Amino acid sequence: MDAPLLEVKNLTIRFHLQRGVLSAVQNVSFSLRAGETLGIVGETGCGKTVTSLSILRLIPCPPGNIAGGEILFHGEDLLKKSEREIEKIRGRKISMIFQEPMTSLNPSLTVGEQISECYRVHMGHSGKVAREFTEHALSLVQLPSPQTVAGRYPHELSGGMRQRVMIAMALACQPEILIADEPTTALDVTIQAQILELLKELQTKMKMALIFISHNLGVVARLCDRIGVMYAGSLVELSDKKSLFTHPLHPYTQALLNAIPRPDLRDETLKAIPGSVCNLFDPPPGCKFHPRCAKAKELCKTEMPRLEAKSGENLAACYFPGA
């Protein structure tokens, strides 16, 4: 098997805040193969965004602190690189799109100026060449009349169009990895479908790997090959798509799937997960899901389970996985 393109090993991230130390990410490990689509799902505060930001070294330090672990890209640890070296990777080899395109675009520059910057800075193209590339990039994301759009300011575009602009910008340098953090959450469902279709199409065309972060299991279901589930800072399951939806290993994954309302099961009471997510300033000992878990035994209350292969290549961090 090929060496993975990206390997995250035992990543631990803490935030030193006034209220105390918040452990946002704990011992997270996963790998990404070239061309693959990896989904990361979880609820608010589970650490999915922090994990993805750390890959591009976008965690503000302080208050953030990468307390341990490695992020290997082509075998080299991104955490050990200098700021200048990272700048050559960020946006060029690995790029990212965010949830709310309005806050990640500069409101005082036209769309064209912002995209062409990628070509000038990363590829060293002249202004004129960069402009041509920009128009090409805008047509690639299927924006009507790219020339006109290039002259527009972000506020003149709709949410769906802005997200297309973001994608054009992120893909300008043909990165090997695209990290998409909830890129369709702010969009309407028919527009969301358009953006997902576009992402999939471009991914195949450019043969890049995609890390897709979302709270919406349905979205991840359609898009991804493998899916990681995070809970309270830990990766609790990492399975291929089909296994995850047919035979989820971790009780949290099972509970999450059962909590989604389905029109075909309207006569049944939803199986809500009792309680709420643990306090990340003071997480419980053992498995962090144990206070809400129906299967929890004594062992779960004291020993934190490690993410291990439980069924074929599917991993789970649980002492009592499966049905």
Add this chain to the structure above:
Amino acid sequence: MMLEVKNLTKYYDISGGLMSRLSAGLKLLKAVDHIGFSVPEGKTFGLVGESGCGKSTTARLITRLIPATEGEVFFQGRDILRLPKREMRELRRHVQMIFQDPYASLNPRMRIIEVVGRPLSHFQGLKGRKRRDRAAELLDLVGLRPEQLDRYPHEFSGGQRQRIGIARALAAGPKLIIADEPVSSLDVSVQAQVLNLLKKLQRELKLSLIFISHDLNVVGYLADIVAVMYAGKIMEIAPVAQIFNAPLNPYTKALLASNPTVGSYMETVRSPLKGEVPLPVNPPSGCRLEPRCPIRVDRCKTIEPMLEEKRTLHRVACHEV
């Protein structure tokens, strides 16, 4: 019928100042355009659609939070929109609302006893000990503890705040509750708790519920009847099973096909509707969906389709159905 809405309309004049009106003409945003539906007693009526389709405006029109341009809203036979102020105040007791943002819809300076107690004293005339006891009962009913009455909103999580919002609505003793995206800002595990609660309360208290959401899964789970809105118009109304199993309007079909469900993990992504969701500013005379519709014909451009009964209890606005 608990509520009957007829020809309900809200136009916003967005022409700007006199000069731009003279040069560019009148610009009308037809947020809600002559819609009609009825909500049977003790049932949940789901209103679903994408942003800007007019679903929230509809909720605000019914509760008279904003004035309607035209139309009638009959609540138990009386037209809400034409009630004098005093009678309207009395009627508000029967029609209550739950809002989307549990952070914005609770006054941060009010203790929960005040939040829930105000409608109790205002509508039920309860005071002192009696008011507190009733507030404690309500808190218990929505799954919170009575000792939390003296806390402030910031001490609660999003899901708990939404429960407080529900308790506040129930405090008035309503017959009809209008819930505008009440679970949209909640995580799925908490969302399930609140949905269960709403379903339970609705059954036990025999409430009528208008449930507004952009999330088809949530509406499909909770509603008995579903209306699909697009650009200020109702495209289809039917019992929930018919909407989900045998939708007729091309927009409903597209919405369902775009809806990501966990059951669809073997399907590839595809987008059935191209183009943008339009804002209905000076909309053309034909069908609102026409520019994006996969089955449009010539007359769709000029003749507006009426909402007609195409099957039993199943009304659709489309020429081609």
